[in-house]
Amino acid sequence: MALLTIRDALNEALREELKRDENVFIMGEEVAEYDGAYKVTRGLWKEFGGKRVVDTPITELGFAAVGVGAAMAGLRPVVEFMTWNFSILASDQIINHAAKMLYMSGGQFPVPIVFRGPNGSAFQVSSQHSHALEAMYSNFPGLKVVMPSTAADAKGLLKSAIRDNNPVIFMEQERMYGMKGEVPEEEDFTIPLGVADVKREGTDCTIVARSMTVPLALQAAEKIKEEFDVSCEVVDPRTIKPLDIDTIVGSVKKTNRLVIAEESHSFASVGAEIAYQVMDTVFDHLDAPVKRISTVEAPMPYAKNLEAAALPSVEKIVEAVKEVCYL
Amino acid sequence: MSKAATLTEGSANKIQNGSNGKTAENEHVVDLLTREKAEKEKVELAKAEYEARRASQIESIKRTDKKLLREMLYQMVLGRRFEEKCAEVYRMGKIGGFCHLYIGQEAIAIGAMMALEPSDMVITSYRDHVQAMVKGISPEAVLAELYGKIGGCVKGKGGSMHMFSKEHEFYGGHGIVGGQIGVGTGMAYAAKYRESGQVTLCFFGEAAVNQGIFHESLNMAQLWRLPVIYICENNNYGMGTSQERAMSTRNIAKKADAYEMANEFVDGMDVMAVRDAALRAIERARNESLPTLLEVRSYRYMGHSMSDPGNYRTREEIAKYQERDPIVLFKDSLKAAKVLSDKDFDAIEAEAVETVERAVKFAEESPFPPESELLTDVLV
Numbered sequence: 001m002a003l004l005t006i007r008d009a010l011n012e013a014l015r016e017e018l019k020r021d022e023n024v025f026i027m028g029e030e031v032a033e034y035d036g037a038y039k040v041t042r043g044l045w046k047e048f049g050g051k052r053v054v055d056t057p058i059t060e061l062g063f064a065a066v067g068v069g070a071a072m073a074g075l076r077p078v079v080e081f082m083t084w085n086f087s088i089l090a091s092d093q094i095i096n097h098a099a100k101m102l103y104m105s106g107g108q109f110p111v112p113i114v115f116r117g118p119n120g121s122a123f124q125v126s127s128q129h130s131h132a133l134e135a136m137y138s139n140f141p142g143l144k145v146v147m148p149s150t151a152a153d154a155k156g157l158l159k160s161a162i163r164d165n166n167p168v169i170f171m172e173q174e175r176m177y178g179m180k181g182e183v184p185e186e187e188d189f190t191i192p193l194g195v196a197d198v199k200r201e202g203t204d205c206t207i208v209a210r211s212m213t214v215p216l217a218l219q220a221a222e223k224i225k226e227e228f229d230v231s232c233e234v235v236d237p238r239t240i241k242p243l244d245i246d247t248i249v250g251s252v253k254k255t256n257r258l259v260i261a262e263e264s265h266s267f268a269s270v271g272a273e274i275a276y277q278v279m280d281t282v283f284d285h286l287d288a289p290v291k292r293i294s295t296v297e298a299p300m301p302y303a304k305n306l307e308a309a310a311l312p313s314v315e316k317i318v319e320a321v322k323e324v325c326y327l
Numbered sequence: 328m329s330k331a332a333t334l335t336e337g338s339a340n341k342i343q344n345g346s347n348g349k350t351a352e353n354e355h356v357v358d359l360l361t362r363e364k365a366e367k368e369k370v371e372l373a374k375a376e377y378e379a380r381r382a383s384q385i386e387s388i389k390r391t392d393k394k395l396l397r398e399m400l401y402q403m404v405l406g407r408r409f410e411e412k413c414a415e416v417y418r419m420g421k422i423g424g425f426c427h428l429y430i431g432q433e434a435i436a437i438g439a440m441m442a443l444e445p446s447d448m449v450i451t452s453y454r455d456h457v458q459a460m461v462k463g464i465s466p467e468a469v470l471a472e473l474y475g476k477i478g479g480c481v482k483g484k485g486g487s488m489h490m491f492s493k494e495h496e497f498y499g500g501h502g503i504v505g506g507q508i509g510v511g512t513g514m515a516y517a518a519k520y521r522e523s524g525q526v527t528l529c530f531f532g533e534a535a536v537n538q539g540i541f542h543e544s545l546n547m548a549q550l551w552r553l554p555v556i557y558i559c560e561n562n563n564y565g566m567g568t569s570q571e572r573a574m575s576t577r578n579i580a581k582k583a584d585a586y587e588m589a590n591e592f593v594d595g596m597d598v599m600a601v602r603d604a605a606l607r608a609i610e611r612a613r614n615e616s617l618p619t620l621l622e623v624r625s626y627r628y629m630g631h632s633m634s635d636p637g638n639y640r641t642r643e644e645i646a647k648y649q650e651r652d653p654i655v656l657f658k659d660s661l662k663a664a665k666v667l668s669d670k671d672f673d674a675i676e677a678e679a680v681e682t683v684e685r686a687v688k689f690a691e692e693s694p695f696p697p698e699s700e701l702l703t704d705v706l707v
Contacts, residue, residue, distance in 0.1 A: 057546060065543075069511060072517075096506060103484060106484050
């Protein structure tokens with residue numbers, strides 16, 4: 001095991017895949033000579049050169065389209081958005097082209113492309129740089145959506161995403177780039193897409209969390225254990241689409257209670273979908289209504305105190321667990 | 328740009344600007360007289376242009392292989408008869424949804440695509456039936472697709488707007504105006520990356536030029552020297568809105584100057600002019616890895632789609648363009664150059680009609696896709 005930041009784990013995944021397959025290339029704004037806006041691509045341009053690591057103009061729709069066309073014609077592009085917020089400019093290419101190409105070509109043109117970058121809030125970057133967009137992209141058949149929360153997951157899932165023959169939405173979190181974790185050093189370590197991970201085992205309440213809310217949920221579980229001797233199980237789906245609902249359902253059957261913690265807004269969210277699927281399959285196992293913690297229904301404010309109030313927190317998750325456990 | 332091309336641009340301008348006739352009522356008589364004069368001028372101009380076209384076309388025909396010329400005419404006639412059949416069966420309810428026909432624009436697809444190698448790549452908009460067939464998809468598979476049958480080239484999942492063939496390097500008909508301009512740029516990017524030597528031909532209508540993706544794509548293509556040829560099929564109407572009501576400038580080819588990209592204006596009624604311009608652009612792409620923008624001015628005889636009655640233009644306007652019909656012109660030139668005779672034309676016509684009938688039979692007999700197809704091809 002090696003102790004790596006999520007940033008460096010992602011960097012290792014990219015380096016290994018660039019080495020493994022000459023059809024893999026990285027493109028995006030400031031990914032090459034600048035070493036990446038968040039340094040995820042640090043050193044790669046120097047090591048692999050300008051053919052494999054390509055700086056683009058600030059032209060999100062354009063370079064997303066180049067990625068889609070290149071993928072149709074046999075390459076495996078990894079397209080970086082400086083933040084997923086900017087992907088909205090490129091969403092026509094992601095949604096109308098990448099996601100639908102295989103189907104509308106009757107299976108003839110797969111689009112093996114990864115769109116990646118930081119999703120959700122950062123540190124006081126305000127409304128247009130803080131949106132968590134996974135619910136939107138999860139709504140389109142033809143896309144896979146991946147959201148790692150640890151260094152090991154980041155590395156193993158990114159390598160699998162690059163090898164996948166479908167368009168993959170790979171969402172990182174800027175607040176988490178510096179978080180460290182153990183990463184297996186075995187050669188060619190990968191984690192399959194579509195498999196959830198139980199980040200903490202427990203018996204009394206299930207907390208489903210993803211990306212930024214995973215560390216929050218783990219802290220909340222610890223706090224609840226100390227204060228109330230209630231044992232929480234933290235399940236991280238890791239891949240939002242396809243969703244490993246079986247692992248979530250299995251946990252709920254054991255704990256009979258469910259809290260969902262997510263960074264996105266609540267309306268029509270991934271959490272809403274998980275709550276529905278759990279209700280649909282194991283309604284009789286629930287001892288309390290499902291509770292959800294999301295970002296408030298407002299664009300992200302700038303002021304530090306307001307930003308903190310808008311986002312999910314350890315305290316909010318603790319309160320939700322108390323509620324479903326009738327504490 | 329050749330002298331002839333400059334002449335065409337000028338005269339086409341006169342034709343198009345003349346059709347603008349909004350005036351107040353008290354100027355009605357003056358307006359009528361002015362319009363009458365303008366109409367006369369236009370007819371004379373069209374006649375003169377037709378003669379000029381024929382002369383230059385004959386020159387070009389003399390330089391071209393006879394077998395290829397016959398095949399070009401055949402593909403044009405087949406495209407025309409095929410689309411006429413589509414209109415017929417659409418009205419019978421055999422085809423659903425949207426159906427955008429290519430009648431009047433045949434010289435563009437045939438002129439440009441028959442200058443390619445089979446391994447070259449093509450991508451286009453939703454007006455894609457003829458491009459699909461010229462690239463090698465059988466008329467049977469195209470028509471069956473229009474019928475929504477399993478024998479269609481994408482198993483009935485795409486319909487009129489989404490013909491594809493991996494085997495024939497046909498990267499599809501696409502339904503978002505301009506979307507394919509970016510995808511085509513990416514295909515050319517891959518060809519350059521892999522040093523495959525392939526050229527990409529990317530078709531779109533003039534209305535797509537107003538989309539951001541056109542400009543983003545041209546910038547990257549020139550910046551990165553991509554082997555792509557952008558072919559703007561200027562049929563003067565984005566659905567029901569004429570170019571003059573939608574674009575601040577008249578000259579689309581010159582927009583490429585903003586990106587320091589090679590560009591040319593081409594008469595889209597002249598299949599040989601299109602072919603010659605395409606050959607120059609293909610050479611530039613293949614040998615110098617440089618992009619080109621071709622503005623090919625054309626006219627669609629039918630509505631935007633089968634549901635468009637075309638109330639925004641007059642029958643006279645359409646008739647004027649039909650006088651310069653690309654198939655009639657090409658036949659006249661081939662005859663004058665003594666390449667083909669009336670007998671050959673009859674044979675070509677009969678062959679095209681027979682092919683279309685065969686396609687109808689195939690489409691009729693092909694079964695609908697089984698429901699098991701519903702959830703396949705969503706993910707690999």
